[in-house]
Amino acid sequence: xxxxxxxxxxxxxxxxxxxxxxxxxxxxxxxxxxxxxxxxxxxxxxxxxxxxxxxxxxxxxxxxxxxxxxxxxxxxxxxxxxxxxxxxxxxxxxxxxxx
Numbered sequence: 001x002x003x004x005x006x007x008x009x010x011x012x013x014x015x016x017x018x019x020x021x022x023x024x025x026x027x028x029x030x031x032x033x034x035x036x037x038x039x040x041x042x043x044x045x046x047x048x049x050x051x052x053x054x055x056x057x058x059x060x061x062x063x064x065x066x067x068x069x070x071x072x073x074x075x076x077x078x079x080x081x082x083x084x085x086x087x088x089x090x091x092x093x094x095x096x097x098x099x
Contacts, residue, residue, distance in 0.1 A: 032060040034098060046095035049076040053092050 023031065035057040043053040051072055059068035072079035093099065 028060055032057045035061075036097065038097060042095040042097060043092035046091045048091070049079070049082055049086075051075040051079070 035054055037054045037058060041052070041054050044051070047053065052075070056068040056071040059065070059071060069079075072083075076082055088094075
């Protein structure tokens with residue numbers, strides 16, 4: 001991105017920073033432990049990328065981070081990029097029966 005294409009008053013380092021910082025290992029484990037692993041999971045139905053959240057969440061709870069990443073990337077090769085722009089609060093988390 002050239003300096004000319006960055007809007008005035010916007011620092012390029014700030015504009016490329018993560019909007020929501022990643023969870024710590026402990027926070028991810030605590031969040032994952034709340035999953036009910038629903039048979040007819042509304043979170044999976046709400047995902048426009050056809051990712052099964054309960055599948056990768058189960059892998060997180062067992063400490064299998066590579067497996068969790070594999071579940072996401074097998075469903076969506078751009079999973080890492082999509083995660084940065086996906087409105088999870090409205091889609092999968094919003095559809096969760098615990099909400």
